[in-house]
Amino acid sequence: MKSIVQNVLEKYNSDATRLMDILIDVQEDQGYLPPPVLAEIAETLDISEVDVLQTVSFYHFFSTEPRGKYSVYLNDSVVAEMMGRAKIAEAFEREAGCKFGEVTEDELIGLFDTPCIGMNDQEPAAIINGVIFTELTAFRVKEIVNGMRAGLSVEELRAQSLGDGMNASESLHSTVDNNIHKTGAVIFSDYDPGEALAAISKESLSPEQVIERVKASGVRGRGGAGFPTALKWEFCRKAKGEKHYVFCNADEGEPGTFKDRVILTERPNLVLDGMTVAGYAIGATEGILYLRYEYRYLRDYLEKILADMRAAGQLGKNAGDIKGFDFDIRLQFGAGAYVCGEESALIESAEGKRGEPRDRPPFPVEKGFLGMPTIVNNVETLCQAAKVVVKGADWYRTLGTSQSTGTKVLSVSGDCKFPGVYEIEWGFSVNDILNMVGAETGEVQAVQVGGPSGSCIASNEFSRILSYEDLATGGSLIIIGERHDLLKVVVYNFIDFFAKESCGSCSTCRALTMMYRKTLEKILAGHGKRSDVQAMLDWVPIALASRCGLGHTAPNPIVSTIKNFRHLYEGRIVNADETFESSFDLETSVAEANRTVGRKL
Amino acid sequence: MDKKIVATTSLAGCFGCHMSVLDIDERILDLIELVEFNKSPIDDIKTFTKHCDIGIVEGGCATSENVHVLKEFRKNCSTLIALGECAIMGGLPALRNNIPITECLEEAYLNGLTTKDNNPDRILPNDEEIPMMLDRVYPIRELVKVDFFLPGCPPTADLIWNALTALILGKEMDLPYEVIRYD
Numbered sequence: 211m212k213s214i215v216q217n218v219l220e221k222y223n224s225d226a227t228r229l230m231d232i233l234i235d236v237q238e239d240q241g242y243l244p245p246p247v248l249a250e251i252a253e254t255l256d257i258s259e260v261d262v263l264q265t266v267s268f269y270h271f272f273s274t275e276p277r278g279k280y281s282v283y284l285n286d287s288v289v290a291e292m293m294g295r296a297k298i299a300e301a302f303e304r305e306a307g308c309k310f311g312e313v314t315e316d317e318l319i320g321l322f323d324t325p326c327i328g329m330n331d332q333e334p335a336a337i338i339n340g341v342i343f344t345e346l347t348a349f350r351v352k353e354i355v356n357g358m359r360a361g362l363s364v365e366e367l368r369a370q371s372l373g374d375g376m377n378a379s380e381s382l383h384s385t386v387d388n389n390i391h392k393t394g395a396v397i398f399s400d401y402d403p404g405e406a407l408a409a410i411s412k413e414s415l416s417p418e419q420v421i422e423r424v425k426a427s428g429v430r431g432r433g434g435a436g437f438p439t440a441l442k443w444e445f446c447r448k449a450k451g452e453k454h455y456v457f458c459n460a461d462e463g464e465p466g467t468f469k470d471r472v473i474l475t476e477r478p479n480l481v482l483d484g485m486t487v488a489g490y491a492i493g494a495t496e497g498i499l500y501l502r503y504e505y506r507y508l509r510d511y512l513e514k515i516l517a518d519m520r521a522a523g524q525l526g527k528n529a530g531d532i533k534g535f536d537f538d539i540r541l542q543f544g545a546g547a548y549v550c551g552e553e554s555a556l557i558e559s560a561e562g563k564r565g566e567p568r569d570r571p572p573f574p575v576e577k578g579f580l581g582m583p584t585i586v587n588n589v590e591t592l593c594q595a596a597k598v599v600v601k602g603a604d605w606y607r608t609l610g611t612s613q614s615t616g617t618k619v620l621s622v623s624g625d626c627k628f629p630g631v632y633e634i635e636w637g638f639s640v641n642d643i644l645n646m647v648g649a650e651t652g653e654v655q656a657v658q659v660g661g662p663s664g665s666c667i668a669s670n671e672f673s674r675i676l677s678y679e680d681l682a683t684g685g686s687l688i689i690i691g692e693r694h695d696l697l698k699v700v701v702y703n704f705i706d707f708f709a710k711e712s713c714g715s716c717s718t719c720r721a722l723t724m725m726y727r728k729t730l731e732k733i734l735a736g737h738g739k740r741s742d743v744q745a746m747l748d749w750v751p752i753a754l755a756s757r758c759g760l761g762h763t764a765p766n767p768i769v770s771t772i773k774n775f776r777h778l779y780e781g782r783i784v785n786a787d788e789t790f791e792s793s794f795d796l797e798t799s800v801a802e803a804n805r806t807v808g809r810k811l
Numbered sequence: 812m813d814k815k816i817v818a819t820t821s822l823a824g825c826f827g828c829h830m831s832v833l834d835i836d837e838r839i840l841d842l843i844e845l846v847e848f849n850k851s852p853i854d855d856i857k858t859f860t861k862h863c864d865i866g867i868v869e870g871g872c873a874t875s876e877n878v879h880v881l882k883e884f885r886k887n888c889s890t891l892i893a894l895g896e897c898a899i900m901g902g903l904p905a906l907r908n909n910i911p912i913t914e915c916l917e918e919a920y921l922n923g924l925t926t927k928d929n930n931p932d933r934i935l936p937n938d939e940e941i942p943m944m945l946d947r948v949y950p951i952r953e954l955v956k957v958d959f960f961l962p963g964c965p966p967t968a969d970l971i972w973n974a975l976t977a978l979i980l981g982k983e984m985d986l987p988y989e990v991i992r993y994d
């Protein structure tokens with residue numbers, strides 16, 4: 211009988227560019243990746259062992275050591291903290307009898323922290339063996355751990371009613387909730403599977419005409435950067451290469467963002483048709499939907515939809531009845547790394563490597579996946595484009611503002627009555643949104659717009675308009691009430707996130723994220739100086755010398771709060787003496803050596 | 812023009828940075844025209860006898876004595892320069908920073924190849940005359956405000972010369988690429 215490892219390798223034709231899939235499958239079977247298995251994988255793939263190991267070591271869900279029969283990954287994002295994560299973590303430690311970062315002695319339970327898992331509207335939440343557990347309470351934790359001791363399966367442990375919408379469907383069967391509080395005209399409106407392709411074939415649209423229509427609509431990227439979608443497609447179509455590729459970016463790693471998860475749950479056909487339309491426009495034959503590992507629970511559901519699409523002729527040869535257009539889509543999972551949402555890192559990861567961003571140029575539209583012209587678009591962008599193809603650019607331009615056409619799906623979380631997903635037209639103010647989601651404006655201290663990489667604004671900016679021309683956002687709004695210590699709870703959590711997620715390629719990003727974190731720690735400990743606050747502003751141009759957006763935006767949590775909440779920093783400066791650091795204490799620093807050699811101070 | 816008064820010291824460093832100061836070669840004669848040395852190994856003055864304009868510090872802080880000297884420098888010098896990698900980041904001595912100080916002491920005096928058979932009484936030095944060891948090696952900016960950082964291991968003589976003369980004459984520092992590159 212062949213070993214499981216050999217079976218997995220065979221499944222992926224011993225193709226080294228499928229290393230991520232191979233490692234994920236093996237780990238799901240064995241619980242971890244034992245070094246001898248890595249050696250076997252390296253040998254069969256004919257690559258060196260360190261090549262395998264460097265990929266393994268990059269992603270935090272991979273482990274070369276056992277992580278317990280039940281591996282608990284408890285979200286430690288800021289909203290989880292705001293919703294009482296500390297109590298849940300305590301309960302897990304108490305019940306399981308081990309600390310976070312450890313595995314119980316009997317190797318039954320492993321407890322681990324993980325950054326935002328895309329469930330901010332139903333925190334505290336955890337992933338246990340790939341299954342999502344939401345709205346945890348200390349009582350539930352006790353039940354869950356008892357269940358683990360009794361040997362229950364993860365599905366049995368869950369024992370919770372299924373979520374709303376398609377979450378309750380047979381192939382998804384998840385307790386996750388959509389919490390769609392507002393539907394709009396583009397995404398959460400009626401859509402028949404295959405409709406976008408039918409429009410192309412009915413109107414006999416050429417790829418150029420599709421691009422023209424998308425261009426006329428003014429659709430811009432919804433992944434954060436707001437790049438004009440048609441332009442990206444046009445560049446890619448014109449780039450020379452044997453093959454062209456479409457990537458849908460469902461990495462959704464920005465803490466506070468979860469709308470792509472809901473779109474994939476409720477409008478999967480719109481997303482996949484969007485990929486197909488894009489594939490037609492750029493002349494691709496293959497599309498890859500890259501999902502973060504946290505969304506692994508969507509796999510069977512999406513695979514089934516892909517199978518249905520193939521059966522309906524929407525994928526495969528002459529896809530969507532468009533003559534000569536052959537196109538198929540596969541899923542690709544990551545394994546836990548925020549930076550993989552950056553498009554070139556995403557491509558590296560899909561090639562089986564460490565998710566380290568590439569130097570650009572060349573941009574992916576010229577040299578992307580396997581060196582071929584590639585577009586990477588956000589889940590929501592592809593949906594918007596597909597709808598434009600169906601309903602036309604004129605219709606689309608009636609939505610939103612003149613510069614920001616269409617709708618935007620927001621992920622709203624934090625201190626408000628109705629956290630969840632809202633599809634609004636561009637052009638609403640932050641105040642409008644606060645009213646919409648049931649946040650008491652008088653009790654809102656700050657709103658974090660666009661996640662940690664965005665900005666933290668105070669009430670004087672709540673009249674700003676969500677749009678590319680004013681307050682652009684990938685759609686995450688975290689509402690922070692008056693009761694929270696903004697620097698200690700929110701800003702520290704964000705800068706710690708960047709320090710942990712920096713891929714380390716650039717010394718500027720690697721060192722500065724640490725320096726920002728350390729300096730904030732110093733200020734929080736009451737040892738800060740005015741010059742420390744100034745220094746953190748002065749470092750920004752250096753951060754901008756980094757290779758990718760992570761390094762560029764990592765200072766934002768601190769810089770935007772220094773700008774908008776300066777008094778919070780100044781209130782903590784008690785050390786007026788600029789020449790000596792009060793954080794250094796001689797007595798403490800010689801204590802251990804003196805103890806060891808037996809000497810008194 | 813009055814001569815500027817300069818003090819220098821080597822804390823947890825190897826004196827390489829001081830050697831690099833001497834590497835300015837014949838320009839040392841010009842330097843002597845511009846400055847007067849106070850506390851420094853160069854003239855062997857052990858304690859500050861007056862307030863200095865410029866203090867140059869090589870090496871980080873590894874012991875209580877380093878801390879004492881550094882604080883004296885900060886008090887007695889208007890401008891403080893961190894000279895070289897060790898002063899700026901801790902440098903080679905800071906390689907011990909990831910190892911607990913107890914383990915370092917045990918390796919050095921009890922278990923090391925040259926000591927393990929030669930220290931039958933298993934003595935760890937604890938005489939009051941000896942400075943106390945810090946838990947780790949600290950870059951000097953973690954203790955005091957530093958006005959200028961001159962990088963390198965050691966910084967080149969040209970870098971030191973350019974920086975010092977600019978400071979003394981109140982000019983912009985001229986730091987072309989050749990002077991601050993390390994490849």
Ligand SMILES: Cc1cc2nc3c(=O)[nH]c(=O)nc-3n(C[C@H](O)[C@H](O)[C@H](O)COP(=O)(O)O)c2cc1C
Nearest residue numbers: 431432433459461462463551552553587588591759
């Ligand atoms: C660190 C980092 C993380 C990112 N994460 C995501 C993500 O999770 N999802 C996403 O769509 N775009 C993300 N992006 C932006 C992508 O690089 C890219 O711009 C986007 O997918 C393009 O799609 P769009 O034009 O449709 O917006 C990230 C960028 C950076 C620098």
Ligand code: SF4
Nearest residue numbers: 713715716719758761
């Ligand atoms: S900026 Fe940071 S995350 Fe981006 S490539 Fe450089 S080190 Fe990696």
Ligand code: SF4
Nearest residue numbers: 824825827895896897
């Ligand atoms: S920086 Fe280099 S030359 Fe200067 S003291 Fe340190 S090790 Fe010696």
